[in-house]
Amino acid sequence: MSNKLNSEKRNSFHVDLVSQNQVLLQSALNFLEEDDLLHLRKLLSASHPSEIADLIETMPAARRLEFWNALDFSLRGEVIAQVSKKVRSNLLEQIDVRRVVTETQNLDSDELADILQELPGKIADEVLLSMDEQNRRRVGAALHYPQDTAGGIMNVEVTTIRQDVDVDVVLRFLRRFTPKTHNLDQLFVVSRDNHLIGAVSLVDLVIANPEVPITKLTADVERPILAETKATEVTAIFEKFDLVSAPVVDGFGKLIGAITVDDVVDVLRAENDKKIMSTAGIVEDYDMFAPFVAAARQRSLWLAVNLATAFLAAWVIGLFEGAIEKMVALAVLMPVVASMGGVAGMQSLTIVIRGMSLGQVGSANSWSVISREIGIGFCNGCLWAIVVGMVASLWFEDFHLGIIVAAAVVVNLVTAGFFGAVVPLFLRKISLDPALAGGVILTTITDVIGFFAFLALAAKFLLE
């Protein structure tokens, strides 16, 4: 106890973001309730825009507009850029578009493009027209690429230098035009027509003598990223090579932007979020506090798919009504067989999907993976078959029933291992996301095979 107190004391200036958000939320809602905007603004002025964005996402939808209107104008642009997609489009429907323009002038091009893509076409055009020439060009370039590609997450503001100068010139240039880009760790060297030649790291620039020519410091860019590269592939490259920034080029090798690691961290987080949510059959961006009916509808698709597969399994059981009527113990034990197969299958599926995404499973070794999963299914199948068989024998005082249920467990776990490996490999072959559809397909298979194997074996050997 005293130990805990002690560590709490030592942690007194440690910021726990999760509980901090809850505290902030409580205070903000209180101030809104009391209509005390002065204190609310004071509270928010100490917060980072991303913290305020979190607050908006956490409060009931009904409170959001009120809260938004209390926000300082200077903060609004950054906040709306940080809010999640679903919440943002909802907000954008309610606020004045002309204000959106003025509030978003000082944003990065990738953030502005994200916001514009949420707006209805006509309004987005209006907003684009109201911008000055330079901003319009910047945002236009970012809008050109889909959001899930390197072009969609890149920033078009890049500090470039020519190769025919020396360090001193570059330093003087930087002193005059302070680069706006954040997380800058290198400058890109380009030719007169903007072809990427290489990069100079900021550290090298700092430690070089002023008279050294830039060519001496220029390193080749080993992996310039093509604008069409998938965002998930970009995260893999950053992760593997520990990058802070990387240049983005078009098909002709021209530099068109740069990606920084903070964008990559956001993609990585979104990617995981998507993976987790898709296992529950929720594909769209999810707003925790969206109106009731919208939330219920969003979850309905998966329930519908599950209903269809559940009725398929029920139909299989229905084939053996006669057997169950003669021996009710079959109805009692059949969910056990099905669920063991389901768990074993999900283990194989999870491991194979993970292996595929890490590049550990592919054409070079898919057969060895499949046979491995079958083997593991057989091992565990035999082990648990003994347990299940013994429990069943004792429970229903019927040794033959025990043998039958044990055999069904082995069949189902081997099947589960085989399909747990084959289903994701097959889904990827036909370009479907295994993380989304794999679970349903697999549990349908293990349910159907589990019920069928057990009931058919019983009908054949126990009741004939």
Added chain:
Amino acid sequence: MSNKLNSEKRNSFHVDLVSQNQVLLQSALNFLEEDDLLHLRKLLSASHPSEIADLIETMPAARRLEFWNALDFSLRGEVIAQVSKKVRSNLLEQIDVRRVVTETQNLDSDELADILQELPGKIADEVLLSMDEQNRRRVGAALHYPQDTAGGIMNVEVTTIRQDVDVDVVLRFLRRFTPKTHNLDQLFVVSRDNHLIGAVSLVDLVIANPEVPITKLTADVERPILAETKATEVTAIFEKFDLVSAPVVDGFGKLIGAITVDDVVDVLRAENDKKIMSTAGIVEDYDMFAPFVAAARQRSLWLAVNLATAFLAAWVIGLFEGAIEKMVALAVLMPVVASMGGVAGMQSLTIVIRGMSLGQVGSANSWSVISREIGIGFCNGCLWAIVVGMVASLWFEDFHLGIIVAAAVVVNLVTAGFFGAVVPLFLRKISLDPALAGGVILTTITDVIGFFAFLALAAKFLLE
């Protein structure tokens, strides 16, 4: 078709890491097969250590030692640092420890500490003793903190400066002692006794005039990270404030290291991996190509837990043997009721766990979240009850059976919504990981309630 060809051509210099690994693996295995070490070394010399580490993880365990022995000495240290934990400890058992020492001299302190933690205590001590004083001190500091804390992922090599100098002095210092730290974006300003005073960004240093005093460029560090901070919290801070690096301090405010964003990206990836794997009940670091029996055993725990819960559900069914005997349709329909509840419950669970990890769900709004999930469960329950009820009525030509199964669906989906929200909140309260245990507990509840509600209602209203 021509479109696809076209885009392939344009992508010709785009690197797809996943398929690249498969190609590399195939060639490496071929060279090993033919004992052609010359070509194997040539192939590997063009690869990044992390790519070679991926190769090792992807090849059958039996091939790994052979492959390791073919590796260039200069590469081995980096490669073993990059290999996943499970594969590494397996390798470390097979290779000469004295070599490990020589091969790992040039590693970062956090990487060295990771490796040492894998070694048996006696051997680790031996390795530590064989190091020079300075290296031993560095690694000792890193070993002091658990691996899942800021102290465990930090690097102790930090470039620090004093506040009473000017830019010119710092530049000359940097030119003489080129900082070894990678991903350096700021220098930390410390007092004589190493207390953290602030930070100077490299960009500011570049654009400042040489005679400017450092104090003018020093910015406060808003959030120095305490060494005991959880690694997952560190990732949240980096993500939220778009950091490239952050100083780590001890309880007295002394600078003891720094964390760079590449470490954070690794933690983020590992965190997700763990989340995904734990839904399948695999908690340890998983080696895809580990020996057969080890893999089977690793998956057994979850199957055992599932077996216990499946027998619990079977016992509930067993309570109603009499009812099922009178009306076999009950056995046919009962899995439908249970599985609808399971899916709805997993949706609530997933959404609430996600909300908790984003700080959107907590004490300030847990009741509103629970009532929301109950409400959504009721909405979807009523909707799907109608469908299930109608299908059942038509199938078995029994209107009353339809009513009963519909009522059971509503009961089970409301229960699922309630427990889907309560279970993770409760698990966190008692400091258990909801992602690991939540799914099993919840499906046990929805199975038991699903079977019980349906069979009990039927026994009461259809058969009495």
